[in-house]
Amino acid sequence: MSRLLLPSPTMLPPLEIRHHPADELLLSLVSGALPIGLRLVTETHLELCPACRERVATLRALGGVVLDEQPAAPMAEDALARVFSRIDEFEQTRRNAGAGIGGTAGADRMPTPRKVSAPPPLPTGAVWPKALAGCNATRWRWLGPGMRWSRVTVPDAPEANVFLLRIGAGKYLPQHTHRGTELTQIIYGRFHDGRALFGPGDFDLADDEVHHQPVVQDGSECICVAAVEGRLHFDGVIARWFGSLVGM
Numbered sequence: 001m002s003r004l005l006l007p008s009p010t011m012l013p014p015l016e017i018r019h020h021p022a023d024e025l026l027l028s029l030v031s032g033a034l035p036i037g038l039r040l041v042t043e044t045h046l047e048l049c050p051a052c053r054e055r056v057a058t059l060r061a062l063g064g065v066v067l068d069e070q071p072a073a074p075m076a077e078d079a080l081a082r083v084f085s086r087i088d089e090f091e092q093t094r095r096n097a098g099a100g101i102g103g104t105a106g107a108d109r110m111p112t113p114r115k116v117s118a119p120p121p122l123p124t125g126a127v128w129p130k131a132l133a134g135c136n137a138t139r140w141r142w143l144g145p146g147m148r149w150s151r152v153t154v155p156d157a158p159e160a161n162v163f164l165l166r167i168g169a170g171k172y173l174p175q176h177t178h179r180g181t182e183l184t185q186i187i188y189g190r191f192h193d194g195r196a197l198f199g200p201g202d203f204d205l206a207d208d209e210v211h212h213q214p215v216v217q218d219g220s221e222c223i224c225v226a227a228v229e230g231r232l233h234f235d236g237v238i239a240r241w242f243g244s245l246v247g248m
Contacts, residue, residue, distance in 0.1 A: 015201035017049050023059070025205065026052065030059045037160035037227035041183040041203075043131035044225055048185075048201040120150050120164065126188040126223060137164065146171040152225070162227045167191070167216045175213040180230015182206045189222030191215055 021029075021042055028034040029042050046053050076082075120140045122128065134155055140148040146168030154160040167173065169189075183205055190199040193212035198204055206212065216222040 015048055016199070017051070017201040017203075019196065019198060019202040019204060020049065020052050021045060021203050021205070023055065026056055027059055030056060035160070035229055036154055036157045037162045038181065038183050038229060040131050040135075040154065040160070040162060041185050041225055041227045044129035044185045044187075045201070045203040047129055047131060049203075120166075122223065123188060123221070129185075129187070129225065132225070135162070140166060144171075147173075160227065161229070162225070165224045165226060166221060167214075167223075168221045169216055169218050172213055172215040174234045174236055175211070176232045176234040177211040178207050178228075178230065179233050180207070180228060182226060182228045182230075182232065184224050184226045187223045187225060189220045190217040191222050192217060 025034070025038075025042065029039060034042065046056060120137060132152065136153040136155075138151045140150055143149045143165075148166045150164040150166075152162040152164060154162060165173075167189075172191075183203070184198075186198050186200055186202045186204075188200060190197060191214040192198070193204075193214040195210070195212060197217075198214075
């Protein structure tokens, strides 16, 4: 398991992004209602897409206006005292948990350095999204001929089903639909799934109404970060078995 590191800042050419999250999805992101796995993939898109960052800023501004127009809610007289009491309880719990031998608090001891390794390698010109900083990722694992994947573990959210896919040129995922929601952000390369062509920076949402087979275009492999709420439902028995092993 390796911890995803951020590369040194580089100036990358602007991407020609054609596929974006819908406003409903961005509104869920702004309101905090989006599950963490889907949020990470959406935030990855925002890093690459100035237009969507502007839309998010507009939604946040509108949300602030709506909040300002709401009538003030009455608060109990002891509300502030209860907040400070909760803070004191949290601090005491943290000190107790960090106490070492002889009652020395953890804050008084030097932290043990954690060995951090590089993320799975990427082709030249591709960089890891900042949204995944702090997450852990496995090495590239074999999924099939010309196909590899990496499991991404989100700190404090082990239930999040996030993974990286690395598919070779001309290869394709088995045909499937979805029992839930799948978000995919293309980091490198291109694929066509029968609906549209998706390239670097493009974003895709697929649900139970989408039945497709992503095919990587000739000339380059394709690398994506994806998150699934629910499961993919592959048409073939063998593909379903492989999908269950990966957790798709």
